[in-house]
Amino acid sequence: MARFRFAASAALVALSFHASQAMADEGMWTFDAFPTARMQQDHGWAPDARWLGRVQAAAVRLTGGCSASFVSPEGLILTNHHCIVECAQDNSTDQRDLLKDGFVPARREEELKCPGQQAEVVTAISDVTTRVKAAIGTSMGEALVKARDAEVARIEKEGCRNASIKRCEVVTLFGGGQYKLYTYRKYSDVRLAWAPQFQAAFFGGDPDNFNYPRYALDAAFLRAYENGRPVRTPAHLAWSSRGPKVGEATFVVGNPGSTQRLFTSDQIAFQREVGLPLTTTILSELRGRMISAMDKSPQQKREGADELFGIENSLKVYIGRQRALNDPVFLKMLSDAEADLKAKAMGKPGIGDPWADTAKAVQAYRDIYVPWRFIVPRSALMEQAMTLVQGAAEREKPNADRLPEFRDSNLELTTKTLLDEAPVYPWMEQLELEWSLSKAREYLGADDPDTRLLLGKDSPEALAERLVGGTSLADAAARKALWEGGSAVIAASTDPMIVYARRIEARERELKKLVDERYAGPLAQAGARLADARFMAYGNSVYPDATFTLRISYGKVQGWKERGQDVSPVTTIGGAFDRATGAEPFNLASGFAQSEAKIDKTLPFDFVTTNDIIGGNSGSPVIDREGSVIGAAFDGNVHSIGGNYGYQGDVNRTVVVSTAAITHALAVIYPAPALLKELGVQ
């Protein structure tokens, strides 16, 4: 499969700029700036506004960090299996393991609610650049961040009067060059409608992640509900069960999470020299701790699976980025692009030297990075404790002054995420706390004031045990009481996790203030000028960096050359049987083995396209010229990882599970005749 979804919390640096002039098939375009002429030129055809409008209306964003699409009039949603693993796990018991066995409900009434999941569809996009820039005015540093965030809060609140079904989000594009208000229709009751066995979806496991050829049925169906009934979705994509044709045009519509394609050379250097070495090192240790801990019992193995896959997926991304930034050829491509832009725009009126300002901000960030990174130890319960403690204080402030997650526009989702029932695994909480506390001490030093604040006289092990053993936050009712109780109840709480969150909160705020003042503020200021520089140099031929908002990419079904060898673009279902060794993770799912006689091994399984995507695009529909869905994107090849910094059209590939394979699975492997009918097959 490959966790090609977007994990915002794991992002190294979320601030981002946009790419220079795009190459063929490069680009994660906004719907309002689709490069029709360019595609027309490259592919001899391009979609019109009506086509784009139809497709946009069927595109779904999942709050878990994935993309998806409506594929029936009754709220049926196609996405990746790896986007529903957490849901399947949350609904599993000792008696019924939905990951091991898959999930094929006999009737709709058996579809299972996914805790914390929400589906969102864009209904309007409007440009609010003038308003936000006016509010920023000439302010700098932390004041800039505050002025911007306050105006954003106001715009979002005005835009969404009915917060129970709408969500408003102001998105920063081009690193501050544009601000747009996205309005979403949201569905907060999302249920699992069909899932193959985990082993069918994840055949090849972590070793195959970001690799190709692949044989993974990384697909699943969800359904949006409202008032206990399936949502009506007349705007949906037609289902095509034909296989992909080599060379045909393909569109990927979804929410790429984050790219850093026009980081200045100083931002790149920070990642190469500081961010990535630290991240790959400490995350590898966490991976190792998880692997051995999961070895203790089948139960821990099951409970830890999703977390481990998330860690391994992130790690592969960071290792791949580190490799890209340690490749002198790749680095030169980036610095050549920067040199071209500088030559065209530096020193021009209104531009000045934003590169120097960025360099200064990055230099300042180097001093704050380590404490900022470690000040809140990692654990699900700790995150909830911080939400409770900060939320109590924030909700007493006027909307415009609050931290973004507590603004009226986000409060409902924050509340839902906090209060939804979801299992907590104390051993894993403790493991992650021990890990992050010991890493904090390692990188800050044993005698550092922040280490003393985090540990006091405790060891990481003793502290983690005390916090996890003593807290009642695992109980949703306890969280609800603290959330609704507000400041007084939080201040009076003796829950050790709350007491601890209170202990670190002030320092966390102080560090955030420093980051805003010296880094985020100056970068936003420089970013707007870098954006202007790019518009000046390249006009409209540019697209913004990814921001986990709706984009469209065009490309085609095409293989590539790997070390001189042609990689064929389409695999067959039979290939999975050939490749299976019997040993994890290359063991065939039992459903495949048992249905072998009925399976048509010549059918297409997975395929690759030249579409330009990135984490967050997981589950995105892959659409043909007719506007029908022919697959679900679930990964990129190994060359797609460097795509964070730049697109290499000759080798960067999107990996897709074909609707042909999904249809065949619905027919003979994990039979769901009602779904086939709903999809209009037969």
Add this chain to the structure above:
Amino acid sequence: MARFRFAASAALVALSFHASQAMADEGMWTFDAFPTARMQQDHGWAPDARWLGRVQAAAVRLTGGCSASFVSPEGLILTNHHCIVECAQDNSTDQRDLLKDGFVPARREEELKCPGQQAEVVTAISDVTTRVKAAIGTSMGEALVKARDAEVARIEKEGCRNASIKRCEVVTLFGGGQYKLYTYRKYSDVRLAWAPQFQAAFFGGDPDNFNYPRYALDAAFLRAYENGRPVRTPAHLAWSSRGPKVGEATFVVGNPGSTQRLFTSDQIAFQREVGLPLTTTILSELRGRMISAMDKSPQQKREGADELFGIENSLKVYIGRQRALNDPVFLKMLSDAEADLKAKAMGKPGIGDPWADTAKAVQAYRDIYVPWRFIVPRSALMEQAMTLVQGAAEREKPNADRLPEFRDSNLELTTKTLLDEAPVYPWMEQLELEWSLSKAREYLGADDPDTRLLLGKDSPEALAERLVGGTSLADAAARKALWEGGSAVIAASTDPMIVYARRIEARERELKKLVDERYAGPLAQAGARLADARFMAYGNSVYPDATFTLRISYGKVQGWKERGQDVSPVTTIGGAFDRATGAEPFNLASGFAQSEAKIDKTLPFDFVTTNDIIGGNSGSPVIDREGSVIGAAFDGNVHSIGGNYGYQGDVNRTVVVSTAAITHALAVIYPAPALLKELGVQ
């Protein structure tokens, strides 16, 4: 403490060149080229030949990767506690934990044998450069390596007729600029004579490793035996129990393991771009796997302790190196030195352009590095199996054609290491095999031929379980039978670990051949010319890179400035009481706590000097102007890690446990009156 000993197996790249002109106090000098004039100039005094000879005769090398010294006429050896941890662990039982409780024998008869340990004293050094260079002649690539190694084998064999008490080793200095024959008197019965509690030696644990101020009693005594009786050692250092004086001259005499101070920029780039990112990442995962696995039971915690400390110590070194090589200022210091040397010597007769040749060799190595690194999975049993399988074939060859470890000059030690009784922990064997097999697959790719060779159709977990569960190599008698049986017995063995070693052996040899042909051979050739370039440019003011052979460094007792703050050079025993938190690893050893009333807290504990040392120097005597020992070096500060590539005299410091503290411990904390008497202390 800090594992400041030398782990050859963990060295990234062992080939090494020598430093350019040395700065004040810089240098790991050979005894035959001590820079008397320079020290005279810097310190107003320098030792004469007699002083140097006396000190050299008392210096001991431990085959475990440490340094040491004789400190009594009856074979008593001072070294670090962290150099005897393995011995203490091997001698511990469920009933008697020598790490937890320390070890203070009531009589000499109770001193405990250390499996696998051997003590060696240099008795002669002779220059064999002409002979080796003549044998190499004009050969290149693999042929050069073979010709050189064959001549080395001949020289070593001729030099040591009595292999049971002598050992001969030809050492490559200046990357091939010089070859010297070192002759050692060896003692293969080494026993533990005194050790404090582990917690006293390792106070501050991994967090304090490579840090200062420190409060660690990282000292222990061994004793050399022969024919069941203590060895007579008239050549030994006088014991001084006075504390260090700030500013006084200090000498460190020991065996620095490996430095890479004049790597060319291409060799540095390889480490920064490829070697270090890979190493820090995978070793961190192993660390994490060990931490969680040791959490399973107190027994595993005890059994895994030494291995984990070794891993964490290596990791800190590699992370520190990576940080140094990602520091633009440090990099510039290195490239300036290279530019200076090039300007003085490049293109001169006999020199040519060895930098270009090195670049080509490094480029070739980039393609072989990953398979070469992963072809032999990590585990103690696997290493024994490889020794058995390769040894059977090698011992049938003429001495000069054998791999170095099977030459007559090394065969005795190889045999001893293989056959000595030492406990094996199956869980740890399995853990390390699983780890290294899964990392091989990750970095080679699931479909790579080497991955297929390593795994077949197995998973790493199943294969590791089968190998460790089925082998009888943990039994020393079984190893003896296989070793003595030779080729026929090895070929007929059905022991799964032997079967596996047979399976990978040919590919390992093939890769070694490639490495020799494309990398090691060309580097040896270029290295000799780079050495000549340096002699041409800087004359005798240069010292060779470290090679785990005897060196002497001069310096003085001195603190440094850390972020503007003065770090005081000497700590007191009382400081340990102030710093103790009660929580691991900052809990006071029970011996300290119980003896508090008797302890003189004003006595010096640890101190720092400007001596230039590196891993392998662990246990080295720190000697004053009189030739008396005033401490045992056990670590460097954090700035010493970059010392692998270059010495920074303003901040690079050696960390030492004072004889004052050791004497006090012998008197009142872990009382050993007989030892005090033997040391000449009242």
